[in-house]
Amino acid sequence: MLRSCLAIVAASLLVSAVLPCAGAAEKPNVVIFLADDLGFSDLGCYGSEIRTPNLDRLAGEGLRFTQFYNTARCWPTRAAILTGYYAQQVRRDGLPGVMRGGQDHRGERPEWARLLPEMLKPLGYRCYHSGKWHIDGGVVAGGFDRSYRIADHKRFFSPQEHYLDDKRLPPVKRGTGYYATTVIADYAVKQLRDHQREHPDEPFFSYVAFTSPHFPLHALPEDIARYRDRYKQGWDVLRQERWQRLQKLGIGRDMLSEVERGIGPGKKAIKPFGPGEINRAVPWEQLTEEQKDFQATKMAIHAAMVDRMDQEIGRVLDQLRQMNAMDNTLIFFLSDNGASCEIMSRGDGHDPKAPPGSADSHLCLGPGWAGASNTPFRYHKKWVHEGGIATPLIVHWPAGITAKNALRHNVGHVVDLAPTILDAAGGQPPTTWKDRPVPPRPGKSLLPALAKDGSVSHEYLWWFHQGNRAIRLGDWKLVSAGSKGPWELYNLAADRNETKNLAEMHPDKVRELNAVWKQHLDEFVELAQDNKPSE
Secondary structure, three states: OOOOOOEOOOOOOOOOOOOOOOOOOOOOEEEEEEEOOOOOOOOHHHOOOOOOHHHHHHHHOOEEEEEEEOOOOHHHHHHHHHHOOOHHHHOOOOOOOOOOOOOOOOOOOOOOOOOHHHHHHHHOOEEEEEEOOOOOOOOOOOOOOEEEEEOOOOOOOOOOOEEEOOEEOOOOOOOOOOOHHHHHHHHHHHHHHHHHHHOOOOOEEEEEEOOOOOOOOOOOHHHHHOOOOOOOOOHHHHHHHHHHHHHHHOOOOOOOOOOOOOOOOOHHHHHHHOOOOOOOOOOHHHOOHHHHHHHHHHHHHHHHHHHHHHHHHHHHHHHHHHOOOOOOEEEEEEEOOOOOOOOOOOOOOOOOOOOOOOOOOOOOOHHHHHHHHOOOOOOOOOOOOHHHHEEEEEEEOOOOOOOOOEEEOOOEEHHHHHHHHHHHOOOOOOOEEOOEEOOOOOOOOOHHHHHOOOOOOOOOEEEEEOOEEEEEEOOEEEEEOOOOOOOEEEEOOOOOOOOOOOOOOOHHHHHHHHHHHHHHHHHHHHHHHHOOOOO
């Protein structure tokens, strides 16, 4: 049976001013663990009840960022991680007046927007990928030396489309023991073992992109059993429990936001799932007993998927320890967007008679539990309020970080990862391509913030997805739900959870931030038009 391996390990150079404990100029390895649709508070070290001992240990030996951002959606976050640009700078779809839909992958990324492996290879790195890809172009063509890619995101037990080094593999049959989260880790481990045997003196970059806990809610029975009765008290109680833990951890502050009770899919979407499904985050006590049982089971499966992902990350970490590579490996863990309120049936569809979480079922988390997973923030995946864009970020690097079990409140964004990794590796993002200048990357190296909190500032952070808009300048954030939604203004220093809309009190600030948001939109549209491929 095919076994898969997923890892992104990139090597980084120790910078003595930032990394006082570093000795020689040995380049570090780099690993990025990327989760899919994980909520801000879905890890134990971020207030969750879900068992995540391996990630908790990384946090306890390293850093946790409290104000780190993704792009609210899968492919834009992955494009930003691997290029260091906002997705709208390197992909034309999704920009008004340029292209709509977000499904066109035909040569969208311009030649000058090189991927991180292409920037690391001249520095001596071997680069590996395992798991989800979801950006344009091939993986090996993008600079990775080895890759296991799952392109079928509808089936955890029997993917029909997956690739080894960009060559298509036979579809996986049901009942073979395949489970995507485990197989992704299998390939990541294998890649590292092969690296140890064949390239022991070269640094590596391993990009391990899990498809968990994205829908469908598919999990192993033994993992589901661990949480079967845990969520019968409902999402309102769970949200309060996580909020209390977040405050004790020093991560949660201010006032807890209200639940977005009116957000969710249409009633047509929930019909295949029977009377237990519901499309709104109504108060738990308003549910019928059948609905409570159905909903509690769904959250148990979600928890099982996160638990299993942590277990498989533990196997990759064990491989690093076996290689004596743990001390000088710069490890990142984060999520591509917030938890999702979507409900739909894809792939093989949903059989109401099948055991929940099995291959014949196709369940989604839904708005009630997504709100709890995104505690303490508002909204969900696709929206650019904090619930859609705030991600946990764990950074672990014993040879380069002296602090242990420390919080970093420094603001950061996924566009910062590429410059941070290149900085650690002793390189810089390219400024030219084929003797022509390329647009400057908006991200900043976070190496100074690894040593001292608050030492890295951004001129602005910018978001746009499916009409949802936001910009952050300092502690001020301007955000709207939809292109026709009114602008909302928040001072995140006093109100990180977006509970007090200050737009009417500060109209001048709204106009100021709107002008900056529009300025960058115009820049990105102009850049996208310039990069339009010839017919």
